[in-house]
Amino acid sequence: MQAQEGVLKPPKRYTLIQVYDFDDLPLIVMNVARIGAQVPAMVSELKPDAIKVSSKKDKDSGIIALVGFGPMLWTLITPDAPVQGGFRSLDETEIEDVEVPGSGGDIFLYFSSDKNSLNRILADKIKEQFGSRGNLIDELELEGGVHSDIASEKEKVLIDRSKNLDTMQSCFIVTQKFTMSDNILCDLPQHSFPCQVGSDIGNYIITFSNDPQKLEDRAESVPYPPVFRGFFFIPSLDLLTSLRMGGIRMGSLAINAKWKE
Numbered sequence: 001m002q003a004q005e006g007v008l009k010p011p012k013r014y015t016l017i018q019v020y021d022f023d024d025l026p027l028i029v030m031n032v033a034r035i036g037a038q039v040p041a042m043v044s045e046l047k048p049d050a051i052k053v054s055s056k057k058d059k060d061s062g063i064i065a066l067v068g069f070g071p072m073l074w075t076l077i078t079p080d081a082p083v084q085g086g087f088r089s090l091d092e093t094e095i096e097d098v099e100v101p102g103s104g105g106d107i108f109l110y111f112s113s114d115k116n117s118l119n120r121i122l123a124d125k126i127k128e129q130f131g132s133r134g135n136l137i138d139e140l141e142l143e144g145g146v147h148s149d150i151a152s153e154k155e156k157v158l159i160d161r162s163k164n165l166d167t168m169q170s171c172f173i174v175t176q177k178f179t180m181s182d183n184i185l186c187d188l189p190q191h192s193f194p195c196q197v198g199s200d201i202g203n204y205i206i207t208f209s210n211d212p213q214k215l216e217d218r219a220e221s222v223p224y225p226p227v228f229r230g231f232f233f234i235p236s237l238d239l240l241t242s243l244r245m246g247g248i249r250m251g252s253l254a255i256n257a258k259w260k261e
Contacts, residue, residue: 099225104137174231175206
């Protein structure tokens with residue numbers, strides 16, 4: 001099993017992030033999951049076009065993608081296999097006497113490439129598939145930033161087989177959008193991007209961990225109140241693509257696992 005490409009590879013020059021929620025999610029949850037599971041294949045279809053316009057020295061010029069699922073969506077997919085360590089929406093809170101919203105979003109999409117137009121092409125294809133029930137609740141076009149070398153710190157990020165065989169090489173992220181542009185230090189790996197928040201230049205931070213409790217604690221201990229935040233499970237590439245067939249089909253997460261025992 002392997003992690004999604006967007007976990008271990010650093011962002012490229014341009015990054016597009018989208019967060020969706022869905023009307024009538026319990027009724028369409030597997031359709032939403034299947035669309036998310038198709039993203040790696042959609043990325044591979046765009047890579048040849050990207051390589052043609054790149055220099056010969058840069059053969060890795062396609063899109064890096066990341067697909068994450070919010071607590072409600074993942075619970076609906078795997079009702080009999082709760083995430084070890086707990087995985088739930090972040091509640092509303094106060095930070096520095098400012099009210100902070102709870103976490104939002106059913107699905108998190110991250111595309112990063114050396115051409116902003118490539119990110120947009122892929123995002124538009126996925127938006128079309130989501131249809132009228134998909135509500136785009138947050139979107140950011142980002143450039144540059146300061147990024148952790150997650151490949152060198154993957155023991156902090158990726159779930160290993162000793163903790164959960166079915167979700168090994170998966171992880172969790174907390175996303176936070178701040179109106180402050182200060183870089184917020186953390187002992188967990190994170191990507192930090194400058195971003196536009198209204199008329200201000202703010203900061204968008206993605207923090208990675210294999211322990212959802214650490215991320216929940218992190219979200220409650222930041223020095224500035226975020227204006228938007230999300231909490232997502234990033235399945236391994238194998239676990240993600242298994243959803244294309246309409247259900248989890250791996251180990252204890254298999255839809256027929258109870259008959260295998």
